[in-house]
Amino acid sequence: MFLEKIKSAESGVLLYGITPPKAGTPTERVAEIAQKTMERLASLDIDALVVYDVQDESARTKDERPFPFLTALDPLDFASNYLGSLNIPKIIYRPAGKFSSQELSDWLEELHKQNFYPVFVGIPTPDFPVKTSLSEAYKIWSKHQSTSVIGAVTIPERHNVLKDEDVRMLDKMSCGVSYFISQCIFNLDYAKQIIEDLAISCNKQRIKPPTIIFTITACGSAKTLHFMEWLGIHVPDELKEELKKSDDILEKSVNICLDIASALTTYCTERSIPFGFNIESVAIRKAEIEASIYMANEIGKMLTNKGVRKASKVNI
Structure with missing residues (x-):
């Protein structure tokens, strides 16, 4: 069970x-x-299963958005009304700052009834009017802490610039957060730096580290690569050139993703950081969807073969 794996800090967690x-x-x-x-x-x-809350981040940058923003259905409504027969836990994203404390409280009650788990994310832009702070949102959630877990987001690119992601994570841990889902990883060095600094901070403060779940996403085209960079995902120049010059950019990106997952598995294991992976599938092209399924299977096998994952049975 997802709940038990997070509460016991068991490595090898696999999300989609x-x-x-x-x-x-x-x-x-x-x-x-x-x-x-x-x-x-x-x-x-x-x-x-992670169900994202899609936000328009156009105001975050002056660069033109590669793909037009289209509002999506509410993730809780979609998961509860249409994915009910999928017998696995659901993790629902929610931008806490867009809602009042009462709205968040009501939402959490409904989430808890469904046995779903929340991940609170920040506001789309720094100047967005905040109705409820993240710390207040965590406090509202705390009434469910004995029977639930709450997640947050970690961004390696932010740590590369501000050097304080480990501090942010520890602050959120003090509010009850026990696991973090990263932004999509294409820069292995950025991810390693977060792991290293978090391990050092936790050792200094003599606290158990949280579980870090690294998001892995295939890239199926040059336009998708551009969109990833627009979102703030850093793709090293060397990898970018490999992808652009490849005869099959999707196949190349899948191989890169699998190499990143294997390297992070070794790195986290060596530093006793509980970890897992979130295989993201947000494209509509059939080939990219199939690639995400392939990666989920391959990463699952890799984790099992390395002895860090115990299988979980899925029933539909």
Whole structure:
């Protein structure tokens, strides 16, 4: 069970992340998308499904957005109304600052009834009017701490600039956060630096480190690569050139992702940091979706072969 694995700081946690269908999608089509999603996941041995809350981040940068922003369905509604027969835990993202304390409290009650788990994320832009701070949101959640776990986001690129991601993580841990899901990893050195600095900080303060779940995402085209960079994901120049020059950018990116996952497994194990992976599938192209399923299976096998993952049975 996902809950027990996080509470016991067990390594090898495996998640799969999706976005809900776009708002305005006909009900029959939403049901069809959900059914196809569940069929794809039927063969996967994963601990939980992540359902993202899609936000417009255009105000974060002056650069033009490579793809137009389209509002998505509410992730809790989609997960509860359309993915109910998928018998695995669901992790639901929520930008806490966009809601009042009462709205968050009501949302958490509904989430808890469904046996889902929250991940609170920040606001889309620094000047966005905040209704509830993250620390207040964690306090509202705390009434469920005996029967739930709450996650947060960690961003290696931010740590590379500000050098304080470990401090941010420890602050959130003091509010009850026990695991972190990273932004998509393409810069291995950035991810390693977070692991190293977090391990040092935890050792200094004599506290147990949280679980870090690294997000792994395939890149299927040059335009998708551009979009990843627009989102703030750093792709090293050497990898970028390898991808652009490749005859099959999707296949090349999958191999890079698998190498990154293997390297992070070794690095975290050596430093006694509990860890896992979140295989993200947010593309609509069939080839990219199939690539995400392949990566989830391969990373699961890799974790099992290295002795850091115990299988979890999935029933649909």
